[in-house]
Amino acid sequence: MSAIKYDIHNITINNNNTNIINNINNNNNNIDLQNYQLNVTDIPQILKEEIPQDLIEQIVKYIVPVLFGIIIILGLFGNALVVIVVAANQQMRSTTNILIINLAIADLLFIIFCVPFTATDYILPFWPFGDIWCKMVQYLIVVTAYASVYTLVLMSLDRFLAVVHPIASMSIRTEKNAITAILVTWIVIVLSNVPVFLCHGEVTYYYSSMEHTACVFLEMEPNTRPDGFNKVAFQVLIHILQFFKNSYKILQNKKM
Secondary structure (H helix, E strand, C coil): CCCCCCCHHHHHHHHHHHHHHHHHHHHHHHHHHHHHHHHHHCHHHHHHHHCCHHHHHHHHHHHHHHHHHHHHHHHHHHHHHHHHHHHHCHHHCCHHHHHHHHHHHHHHHHHHHCHHHHHHHHHCCCCCCHHHHHHHHHHHHHHHHHHHHHHHHHHHHHHHHHHHCCCHHHHCCCHHHHHHHHHHHHHHHHHHCHHHHHCEEEEEEEECCEEEEEEEECECECCCECCCECHHHHHHHHHHHHHHHHHHHHHHHHHC
């Protein structure tokens, strides 16, 4: 039998060649992965360059009115139906249902006085309703939002008293007290949010060589609006007012 001879040098060279080929493949894979990551990162910029700004504006111009129209129709129908049904039925005038009516009224005010005018910001390149109505719309947005929130707080308190103190709370959970709590809540909300009315207004700016107007917060700018308002201070003031309002309500509830 003839002996089998191995060429050790060829084996070593072949192994080296295999390692070199594997290293090249790994490097190519790493390069491809880096290119892929760069491509993924560049997608927003590519989309921004390829999609014209005018096309985006046209899409928003037609889609937003449709969505806002659906919200207005459903909101008007649903909330008006709640108010009519509860108000017309004498047997349904419990404390909970009175609070539900108040919540529906707050939502109706928001839908009527806020949603249509907010939609115009997306449809038109200018604010067509003047400076006073700009202030009023922004003011009503905040007032109706707080009215809805604090009505839900009153409903939670009413349910708490009904479940935890069902007998003792019967003298408290009356129709008269519910209406009084609602009136006090509205008065406090209306007065505490007066800064919102003062700090908003109609401003003029230029975009794409065209004059535009918008209803915005009148933020202080040294060159163009030195008599404006500090946005951080405004937000801190609003939160402080809401904090003291909530604290007052909690103390009143404890006394009850």
